[in-house]
Amino acid sequence: MLRDWLGHHHGRHDSPVHRLPAAAKLWTALTIIAGTVLVPWEWHAWFIAVVALLSLAALLSRIAIWFLLWRLLLLSPFVFGVVLVNALQASVHGSWLALAARSGICLFTVVLLANTTTFGKILSALRSARVPALLVTTLALMHRYLFVLLDESERMRRARASRTFQRQRRVRWHLLGTVVGQLFVRASERAERIYAAMCARGWK
């Protein structure tokens, strides 16, 4: 499931929205989110305008609407929970509707951004915004090797499953620890090899 999530972001989609410069999309998204979070609920004009803008962008992006809404739904359990609690509490101000609306709009913005902009371009935008290089490099390497590690963990899981003949609750915890530990060891060894490869091509 995670694989197609990440894969879809770099799918062969193309649209006017995809082609917009990443920095512009990033700053627009951030403005929308900041505004939606801070603006009082009574300023209906803001919310209407934002929803209109997002709908237009979603349409122009040519991404299937059911896809975007499905993503939205998947991310909502925490939102539902807190909204529910809030709705049941009369003592705090701010209606549950406002809460749900704000969260929903921001969620949708991020989903749209993630699906129309490749991560690499977001990183370049961050770099030009002078985010510290160490953090950007960490993000880049993380993104690059996410699949690799997920693949490794999947292979380990399959190998384990092939030798598991019974289901034992207690044993599972122990295996979990071993798998997690193994993953770190492999990540650490790979990090050393990457460093060697960087040095081999002149990294100072």
Added chain:
Amino acid sequence: MHIPDGFLDGKTAATAAALSAVGVVLALRQVRRELPPRRMPLLGLSAAFLFAAQMVNFPVAGGTSGHLVGGVLVAALLGPSAAIIVLAAVLIVQCFLFADGGVSALGANLFNMGMLGAGSGYLVYRLVSSRLRGLRGQVTGVAFGGWIATVLASIGCAGELAWSHTITWAVAFPMMAGVHMVIGIGEGLISALAFVAIARTRPEIVAERTPASGGSLPGGVLRYGLLVALGLAVFVAPFACPWPDGLESVAAKLGFEGRGASAIVHAPVPDYRLPGIHSAAGATALAGALGTVVVFGLALLLGRILVRKPVRESTKDPSC
């Protein structure tokens, strides 16, 4: 525990973001100073590792696994500063690529899980492992630290939600703390198991970060401690502290009562003045303290089980 957008109001989000920013700047400086160049790619790889490790848990532990943070494990292996950067990277990717955690709440989430959580967990780890020597002490430290980290992070989360008037403290605190006291057990357990597995297959990774004898905490750790304390003061203390009562009794003794004593401390949740809640708060505190002691005992037990012969060299675990 990832707070979405819209749940925190402006002041809370901004305060948390400011605290986080300070923490990240400190962490970056520390890492640039301390981490040898050949370890730099390890930051990115550890972030990918954390992410993958969180995925590994999903099918096994059901609802609880989604909250595994792994911050204390990374802190024990790479140091608290590196752990903060790694967690920041994980949270940023989760936020922007998966909309898991709001953009405006990024500061708060990082503060909760990174500084409050992993920071305090690391402090606990250092304290425990300096008192109990050897691998056993480290394992106990990781286990207990992982639990403390989870619980504290959830309390910070509750405080932030309450300060934003999204949910009241009276509901948020028991809900978050209660649930995470259970989740934290999983976090501590998995962190400890993983730590032991790493110590057995690649002991040099663990040895690099083993605290030198003396047990004194380096200056950087104290700075994080300060940040943690500040955050607790801002997000938790106003709700959890019985100050209103304390101040009132002082005011009564000094004859200030009635001179608008209620204006001295503006309690965000008026329920605090009720004697019923006061004793309930006391009961909660007692339960919390008991729970902590029990979990520490469990952590000690775990250390004993996992590290049977503290003197022996590392041996391959036969059951895997």
Added chain:
Amino acid sequence: MSGAIAVKGLRFRYHDGTEALRGVDFEIAPGECVGLLGPNGSGKSTLLLHLNGILPEKIAGDGAIRIAGQAITTANLESIRRQVGLLFQDPDDQLFCPTVEEDVAFGPQQLGLSGNELLARVERSLGMVGLSGYGHRATHHLSQGEKRRVCLAGVLACEPTVLVLDEPTSGLDPRGRREFKTLLQGIPATKLIATHDLEWVVELCSRVIVLDGGLVVADGSTTEILNDEALMVAHGLERPHSLRHQHPH
């Protein structure tokens, strides 16, 4: 002289004390294509990592290794790494940038290239490996064969005189192997290839060096050594089929 490798009395010990190399000697003339064979654990990868100064961690500068006549020292590491291009066993270790063109550009960028010159170099290198137009592709989406070719492009972009390859055909399908062989044949640099793929070595290399237990146990023409069944078996190898058919029995 450029592109010559001279190794004399090379020793190396790991942190845990095991001696990986116990006095390795050989010389390779410019333009030669030499296969490096040996069983697992013979020290092949360790040896390769010495050729561009990644090992030992503290360079001794004692002249045990000379590239184009120059001993490897901490002072001339940059120049050595420009001359010696190393292709790692796992392409994922080497492809650490998010897109193909960023990765191929990494090396030349470290060497100081930028702007149009950099772009041209990247384009040329991709063309050399038959991956023109792949610039914008994400590295994690490529097939094994494509990954290896991008790695090669990234190394060629630094214009090395010596190419050192660690198991370049592992994980490749027959077509991939064939294509890679053709690619390598078209590159004039001196080549040292560590591999288990004996059939491939027969097609590509005129000379082989056999390493076992950290020492060179054989060094000579491919057909001569690979036909020596006893020698092959004694060092964890075997006589390749393609050579067997050349003999009456």
